[in-house]
Amino acid sequence: MTDGPVLSLEGIDKAFGRAQVLKQVSCAFRPGEVHCLMGENGAGKSTLIRIISGAHRADSGRIVFDGVSQERYTPAWARTHGIATIYQELDLVPNLNAAENIFLGREPLGLLGRIDHAKRRQRTLEILASMQVSVDIRRPVHELGIAQQQMVAIAKALTVDCRLLILDEPTAVFTQTETEALFALVRRMRARGIAIVFISHHMDEIFAIGDRITVLRDGVVASTGPIGEYDHDKLVRHMVGRDIAVGQRRTVPADAEALLEVRDLCDGDLVRGVTFSVRRGEIVGMAGLIGSGRTETARLLFGAARASGGEIRLRGKLIAPKTPFEAVQLGIGMVPEDRKLDGLVLRRTVGENAAYTLVRKLSRFGVVPWRRVRREIAGTVTELSVRPNRTTALVARLSGGNQQKVVLGRWLAAGVDLLILDEPTRGVDIGARSEIYAVIRGLADAGLGILLISSDLPEVLSQSDRILVMTKGRVAGEIPGDAATEENVMALAFGQPGAAQRAAA
Template sequence: MTGAAEATAPHGPGTGDAPPVLALAGVSKSFGAVRALRDVSLELHAGEAHALAGENGAGKSTLVKTLSGVHRPDSGQVLMDGRPVEFHKPADAQRHGVAVIYQEPTMFPDLSVAENIFIGRQPRASLGRIDRGAMRARAAELFARLGVALDPEQPARGLSIADQQLVEIAKALSRDARVLIMDEPTAALSVNEVARLFTVVKALREQGCAVLFISHRLDEIFELCQRVTTLRDGAWIAGEAVAGLTHEALIRRMVGRDLDTLYPKLDAATGEVALKVHRLTREGVFTDVSFEVRRGEIVALAGLVGAGRSEVARAVFGVDRWDAGWVEVNGRRLPPASPTAAMSAGVALVPEDRRQQGLVMDQSIERNIGLTGLKRLRRGPVISRAAERDRARDWAIRLQLKFNRLSDAVNVLSGGNQQKVVLAKWLSTRPQVLIIDEPTRGIDVGTKAEVHRVLSELASDGMAVLMISSELPEVLGMADRVLVMQEGRLVAEIPRAEATEESVMTAAAGRTS
């Protein structure tokens, strides 16, 4: 790839002297008390692919949103061709030739591919009518330029995610985009689809497009990009040429921090097997997944976004159907696709997205906590408000929930406290197996430590915990064993003693060497 980098440099108007097409200079951005970006600089040059590396929560998405006009920086500047610009909304960035391809594009499923590309800017014939022939021809021309065989007339409904991304790239081309920002485009793609995407992006790069590429798969960064900028906890760590960099060096830049203080997992005696999953398969989602979780154990399920971790959790809990295999809780098989059966067998699932799946946002704390145990709160045919309040108060105290009144709606609480309410809601069912998906996503460091303390105590009390987490330090600090998933398969099981950033990352990114 080094050769390609040198070869493409002359295509751009002199990477050395011409100002970068798009740049950030000393940009900071805070959301409340959280400093998402601190004094970050970045330069995107024509004809160059630039990688953005960093863990989840490092500030990559905030950076993308600053470049694409969704966020405005608190301080620092966005520069185009060396001149400061202000993007007030995404349309401003689009007008300046900045296009963003998201992991899952938003399309109009009922309209044709050609119309999805040209909506609002259709080629016109006389009297302002749409020139359908020209629209079709121009879409076909764009696809020919990208070297992909898509039919402009087919409806967008039914396109694979990979094809949807190609349509988005065609749309960017039709707007004469000079900067292409790709936010984890490969997370949901198969190997062949990634190869096709890369062919397209390399061609665009050689035509003088500046590319900003985000991916958790290091191989992809090394294959596609000439430069890489690394962020950690919102701060700029390094900006350097990819040539000469090793995987290990890049991982060190991304993670290097002190782990021991934050994640105390108490040692607990492990008991008998509480959850046993045997060769579980859901067609096209995950394949042949087998593992056990013992009492007193915290097992982490690690892997990249889109590796199928949450899907396994959903299937175990019975939200989704599985096609083959079985699940046992305390030696008893669970019937497929029945959350009710899973709950009465003692399984609880704390979902990833608490706003959508975990909480009824505009109902009170006590109502939310009571929701999972309405039967137990019944006095005769009616729900006892007093019992509901008592139960909520018990858990609020145990989890050190910060609140005014138990009758407050949960949407006034902070993210961390909301997460505690979700926990209370499920813990009050006295589960024996707790499946928890991204337990600390989007909550502050202090509350994070408390959530970890709670999980550790629960395990000490003999609960079996299966934790899905994308934050490596959390996985390494909390887990007795780490299971790694990659593209729907379980590819590694790493005991606590051998689990390091490198070993987990390597397994998750699927590097064979």
């Protein structure tokens, strides 16, 4: 084995439609090195690893494996040459046990083509032993914890001679001990000369495990170098630094009526005592890393999940919505994170999708005043300038931004008091974005309280009157909109309260 990189990327470009996702990205992955990829959401990390795994094809640039440029770089080629990717969605079959999964389709065979169970078991134990992890190999993997499942997926990757292992946010849902076990494994693999690409949002993890860092920002390599050259502040500075157009922020007087008051809201490991409030006419931004419990908190407020503890007050009254149906009745609306899966009925029309709440509101004993519904929805669609401006267009045909306007229109029509927006502009183009921001501000001006959850830091900073930062299931801190900067929000999100207080002061 030479000391040269296992794989290097040279001048990679990648665009989806008009959106240039990667621009002239170059980096090299060396044997026995843990290479950390960092960057905000949307910086291009996932696209980059999909190119490494062969799932996406670069528009231009070279992929060099063992010093040889590869023209036909496919997922199958990558796999057979020892490039393994462990995505957050593991490629395991849930009803089979660890040994069955690891050797699925490649079982060691004995007499008459029979599976050699003893050999399979022994080789499984060998691999797991070499990883120094213990997994119950008799149980179907869906009965194992998520961390153990990940170990099985890694073991599966190790059965072929693994040269490069990509771990895509492996620790997002791990506990501390699980993370430590994974790190021990990563270090052992590093010692065996495997090149490792490690993606994480948690800075302490990067510093604990990384040898080299590449920071992506807006699809370009913002900075790269050995870990020793970096500290927290430097990393954050490289990651952020996008232009932020500040919206018309306002400070809602502290004595304004509190619309929503949440105290010690809990649900399992993900939401561990969340306390905050939203006043009428106020846009409260909620920032934090993926897995910090923001979406889960929203689902509790909206009755899509049941809280295990804590209290929610709406207009001063204690509420405990058990279903979204009840939440809507109480005056709460939510724009969910995954528009296609949770937001829209794609095979129905724009008008129908926008009208669900209105139909409910206007119908009496099941009788729907269709003429009025139609008129009001046509008005809403025009008001939001949904294109095409037709209630009968199929919603699946619309662009992401227009689809999102349809979901927003639903809550405009419903007449709710509190609107929760979970990643409202994900996958939305710039033009529609500013339209959506204007709608949100308009709703706040009309007296609604808005809870804006977003992983897009510039969005939270520019739109919010007040910013809550969540870490590990708790509100780590609160920053007034004017005082918030990318640095102090990120610092809070990464769990450094000291830095944030300095910045806020």
